[in-house]
Amino acid sequence: MVAAAQHPNITLFTYAEVEKVEGYIGNFQVTIRQKARSVDHSKCTGCGTCWEKCPTKVVSEYNLGLGMRKAIYISFPQAVPNKPVIDRQHCRQFTKGKCGVCQKVCPAQAIDYQQEDQLIKEQVGAIVVATGYDLFEWERAYGEYGYGRYPDVISGLQFERLNNASGPTGGKILRPSDGKEPKTVVFIKCVGSRDAVKGKEYCSRTCCMYTAKHAHQVLEKIPDSRVYVFYMDIRTPGKAYEEFYLRTVHEGARYIRGRVSKIYPEGDQLVVMGVDTLLGRQVEIAADLVVLATAMVPSREANKLARVVGISTDQNGFFMESHPKLRPVETNTAGVFLAGACQGPKDIPDTVAQASAASAKVCALFSRNEMAVDPMIAQVNSALCSGCLECKNVCPYRAIEKATVSERVGGKVIERTVASVNTGLCQGCGACTVACRAGAINLKGFTNEQLLAEVDALCL
Amino acid sequence: MQRTGVFVCWCGTNIGAVVDISRVVEAVSKFPGVVFATDYKYMCSEPGQETIIQAVREHRLNRVVVASCSPRLHEATFRKTLSRAGLNPYLLEMANIREQCAWVHQKEPEKATQKAIELIRRAVSKVNKLEPLYESTIPITKRALVIGGGIAGLQAALDIADAGYQVVLVEREPTIGGKMAMLDKTFPTLDCSA
Numbered sequence: 301m302v303a304a305a306q307h308p309n310i311t312l313f314t315y316a317e318v319e320k321v322e323g324y325i326g327n328f329q330v331t332i333r334q335k336a337r338s339v340d341h342s343k344c345t346g347c348g349t350c351w352e353k354c355p356t357k358v359v360s361e362y363n364l365g366l367g368m369r370k371a372i373y374i375s376f377p378q379a380v381p382n383k384p385v386i387d388r389q390h391c392r393q394f395t396k397g398k399c400g401v402c403q404k405v406c407p408a409q410a411i412d413y414q415q416e417d418q419l420i421k422e423q424v425g426a427i428v429v430a431t432g433y434d435l436f437e438w439e440r441a442y443g444e445y446g447y448g449r450y451p452d453v454i455s456g457l458q459f460e461r462l463n464n465a466s467g468p469t470g471g472k473i474l475r476p477s478d479g480k481e482p483k484t485v486v487f488i489k490c491v492g493s494r495d496a497v498k499g500k501e502y503c504s505r506t507c508c509m510y511t512a513k514h515a516h517q518v519l520e521k522i523p524d525s526r527v528y529v530f531y532m533d534i535r536t537p538g539k540a541y542e543e544f545y546l547r548t549v550h551e552g553a554r555y556i557r558g559r560v561s562k563i564y565p566e567g568d569q570l571v572v573m574g575v576d577t578l579l580g581r582q583v584e585i586a587a588d589l590v591v592l593a594t595a596m597v598p599s600r601e602a603n604k605l606a607r608v609v610g611i612s613t614d615q616n617g618f619f620m621e622s623h624p625k626l627r628p629v630e631t632n633t634a635g636v637f638l639a640g641a642c643q644g645p646k647d648i649p650d651t652v653a654q655a656s657a658a659s660a661k662v663c664a665l666f667s668r669n670e671m672a673v674d675p676m677i678a679q680v681n682s683a684l685c686s687g688c689l690e691c692k693n694v695c696p697y698r699a700i701e702k703a704t705v706s707e708r709v710g711g712k713v714i715e716r717t718v719a720s721v722n723t724g725l726c727q728g729c730g731a732c733t734v735a736c737r738a739g740a741i742n743l744k745g746f747t748n749e750q751l752l753a754e755v756d757a758l759c760l
Numbered sequence: 761m762q763r764t765g766v767f768v769c770w771c772g773t774n775i776g777a778v779v780d781i782s783r784v785v786e787a788v789s790k791f792p793g794v795v796f797a798t799d800y801k802y803m804c805s806e807p808g809q810e811t812i813i814q815a816v817r818e819h820r821l822n823r824v825v826v827a828s829c830s831p832r833l834h835e836a837t838f839r840k841t842l843s844r845a846g847l848n849p850y851l852l853e854m855a856n857i858r859e860q861c862a863w864v865h866q867k868e869p870e871k872a873t874q875k876a877i878e879l880i881r882r883a884v885s886k887v888n889k890l891e892p893l894y895e896s897t898i899p900i901t902k903r904a905l906v907i908g909g910g911i912a913g914l915q916a917a918l919d920i921a922d923a924g925y926q927v928v929l930v931e932r933e934p935t936i937g938g939k940m941a942m943l944d945k946t947f948p949t950l951d952c953s954a
Contacts, residue, residue: 301937304914304929309921314931318907326900332930362942379935422928425901428920430913432938463944471944513947544948605907623832640912648911648946655912659919666902666925675850675893724898745850750889757885758878 301380315385319419321609322698324724325635326425326671334418338386339372343410346374346382350402350411358390360468364458366476367468372402372411376466386411426635426662429609429619430655431602433641436492436499436595444562445491445592451477452570453563453590456507459514463521473521475589478568482588485518486572487511487529488560492595494532500595500616504645507593508535512545514591515553527553528585530560530574538649556583563590596645610697611636618644629658634727637661676745677726678733680719684740687717691732691741699725700732762793762888765821766880767812769803769828771858776801778862780873784827787877791884795819804834809841816845823887827855827880848892855883905930910938 304310313332320331339350354370362375369375371391372384392399393413403411435455439448446453452475454462465471475482489507492499508531515527534555536542549555560574572585598617606613611631612620619642622630629637639655640646646654665671678691682705692700703720706713719732719741730743742748766788770776781799789797796819800808803826815821824847826838831854839849857876865872902925906917909931917927935941943953 301914301941304909304917304921304936307918307921307927309925310917310927310929312909312929312931312936314909314936315934316930317932318905318930324898326898328901328905330905330928332928337934364942373934375933375935376941378941380937381935385934422903422905423901424903424905424928426904428904428906428913428916430906430908430910430916432908432910432912457939457942460943464942465944467944509947513945513950517944538948540948599908609907626833637916639916640908640910642908642912648940651912652915655915656919659916659923662904662916662920663923663925665900666904666920666923668900670897670899672895672897675895723896744893745890747889750886753885753889754882757882 301378305380312381313420314381316420318605318608321427324697326665327724328424328427328635330422330424330427332420332422334420336388336415336417337384338388338391338411338413338415339384340410340412340415341381341383343408344383344406345408345410346384347407349405349407351384353401353405355399355401356390356392358387363461363468364455366454366458366461378466386413426637426665427609428637428639428655428658428662429605429611429631429642430639430658431599431605431642433596433645434599436597438491438499438592438594441498442491442592444560445488445590446563450563450565450570450590451475452482452588453592455592455594456510456514457594459591463514463517473518473589480588481522482518483522483524484526484528484569484585484587485515485589485591486560486570486585486587487515487527487591487593488572489529489531489593490595491592492597493593500597502595502616502645503535504593504596505535506596506645506647509538509541509544509647511591511593512536512548512553516548516551519548519551519553528572528587529553529555530572531555531557532559538647558583596641599642602642609633609636611638614644618642629654629661635665673723674728676728676743677723678721678728678730678741678743680721681740681742682718682720684738685718685736686738686740687719688737689717689719690735690737691719694731694735696729696731697725697727699727762823763795763819763821764791764793764823764825764884764887765812765815765819766791766794766797766825766827766884767803767808767815768797768799768857768876768880769808769826770799770801771829771862772801775828775858775862775876778866778869778872779857779876780869783873784857784876784880788827788880788884791881793823793888794884796821803828804837809837809844812838812841813845816842816847822847822851823890824852825855825880825883825887826852827857827876827883829858830854830856830860848894850893851887851890853883853887853890855879902926903928908938909933909936911940913938 356371360369388394461467493504558575558577637658639658640651
């Protein structure tokens with residue numbers, strides 16, 4: 301993180317979103333919305349006085365509801381950049397119109413309540429989309445696990461926060477309900493994954509391994525702890541993965557092949573009812589903490605970004621690669637590449653490999669000063685064009701522009717509107733050729749004459 | 761005057777086990793404009809491409825039809841072959857007799873053979889109408905945008921930046937690091953994730 305922030309060739313925009321992408325490979329114009337932080341980062345020193353004094357406490361998104369933050373905050377102590385933003389939804393200065401504590405205490409006079417969103421324009425030649433994933437909302441689908449009503453049934457990512465030294469418990473594994481150390485921990489895999497009825501049909505690929513890691517961490521950190529893992533299959537296809545899983549088993553994690561049918565509270569514990577399909581027996585475990593390995597789904601608003609950048613999505617909402625085997629980091633939009641879990645569930649080694657592959661593609665593109673473009677694009681015969689510009693309406697790439705031609709008609713020179721194709725933007729999809737009633741647009745390599753020859757060959 | 765060559769690929773057993781290739785070659789060699797037709801086990805391989813180049817020279821071909829897989833897979837390959845043979849690379853037409861024929865009609869070899877012939881008939885009549893096309897060039901702005909500041913975006917940004925190009929990195933949240941920074945240790949090495 302720090303390496304990226306300090307790199308002389310990297311311009312970093314945090315708390316910012318890509319709002320508009322125009323242009324084409326080698327020549328994109330991008331509009332970035334820098335959301336108002338209400339803090340002037342050029343003055344702020346990151347001293348922390350403001351968030352210490354801020355009177356408003358808000359549930360921390362970064363700790364996934366397991367802790368609190370202030371209305372002016374940094375997400376975690378080592379955050380990059382290490383300077384705060386004001387959450388205007390909760391800040392009293394914005395909700396009630398009075399407070400101003402942070403402004404009063406800031407020694408650098410960096411607080412600026414009047415700051416507004418800024419639109420920044422950038423010219424780029426290539427785009428790497430790396431928007432990652434979110435977790436499947438199991439609370440909406442899994443009633444048998446309590447619909448999220450039991451505080452001690454948590455997701456794997458929440459468990460990470462409990463384990464993290466910068467997290468809400470300082471790295472101690474403690475139950476969210478009463479802060480006690482859990483002695484019996486149950487892990488349930490494939491929550492939302494490989495479940496076509498309630499969740500997603502696909503395997504999320506990372507859960508077998510991180511659950512093995514979680515089980516290892518419980519056994520390592522909590523003496524006399526008992527760990528049970530409910531699984532459907534163990535999938536460890538990676539270098540040193542199977543060994544890692546076996547190590548956890550040898551450390552004492554008990555793996556039970558079967559699903560959990562119900563979780564209910566009893567006293568201060570949770571009773572986990574499931575089945576061991578290898579022994580053909582029902583299982584009941586009194587647990588102190590239950591951790592669910594929930595499915596990976598596309599990042600929220602991935603769909604919106606897909607429309608902005610012009611990339612397609614698969615049936616699950618992940619961004620589509622150009623070819624699953626041969627063009628895994630390219631999209632069908634030239635100059636736009638994919639990296640990481642936005643393309644499909646992926647662990648860290650695979651993500652890093654794909655990111656490096658995407659950057660290699662970008663560097664290969666940048667190694668040339670100009671590039672050849674596919675000549676199979678639309679072409680307007682302006683003599684036939686009536687200037688109705690119906691083609692402009694249907695073009696998904698905004699590649700058709702209005703143009704004027706001068707013609708001599710009956711001894712007089714008149715000016716006439718016609719359509720004109722921007723050869724850089726046109727992707728050769730052919731939508732315009734169908735929309736053109738005058739038959740004035742042809743796609744090179746797919747002209748009306750050529751297509752009719754094909755039809756004749758098959759039908760006559 | 762069109763002098764078209766048709767090259768029918770077996771794709772190993774993918775096409776060859778379903779479609780009667782020799783009947784196809786015989787039928788398509790009678791199509792208008794076709795002066796040469798042949799088949800090969802893997803047309804995309806080096807000897808396969810060499811077959812095309814040799815035939816172009818020997819039979820003075822000026823149009824080429826390759827009947828094989830989807831153009832999505834090998835159109836670019838065969839365009840390069842045409843260039844090497846001295847033809848305009850856009851005087852190529854592909855007939856997809858694998859995905860759209862052999863694979864979907866595995867249990868009906870007779871009908872699949874008929875369909876392959878028809879698909880090639882279509883390609884031949886189109887190739888006879890093709891005109892040479894020429895590529896134009898566009899300039900490249902050597903500056904990249906990376907959307908997302910998680911491990912994927914950071915790795916991509918650092919790699920591009922290390923190669924000496926400018927990178928604009930955009931992150932929605934107030935901090936970079938994404939999900940990975942939320943993690944504790946990471947498998948299988950149990951490194952820290954910061």
